Amino acid sequence: MMKVHIDGNPNELLESIIEVNPEGELKLGLTGICMETATIEDLFEREVLFRDYLMEGFVKFYLKATVRPNGLELFVKGTGGNREQYLGAHFKFMFKQVGHDATAF
16 A cells, blocks of 8 residues: 655645536546546545556556655555555655645655
């Protein structure tokens, strides 16, 4: 499992990389899509399954958000695959694109 930490308002940070499309599905960044019925609020309560296109292929992972005193911490858990090693850099890039610095560990 990997952690990604970002300083700032947790709700605003999540909404900067996750949007709800007209069909009510969660969309993560440019190519990620939620694989189950969930809301942004669900990310704070349980692990939610996503699929994203990364390094010329698809990767599935669970995402859970936790509020920390100084920001947001995301827990990213892969489902198995050779692209999981790039998930930390992927999340750091997504947040950098919207003006935030993230730390992955």
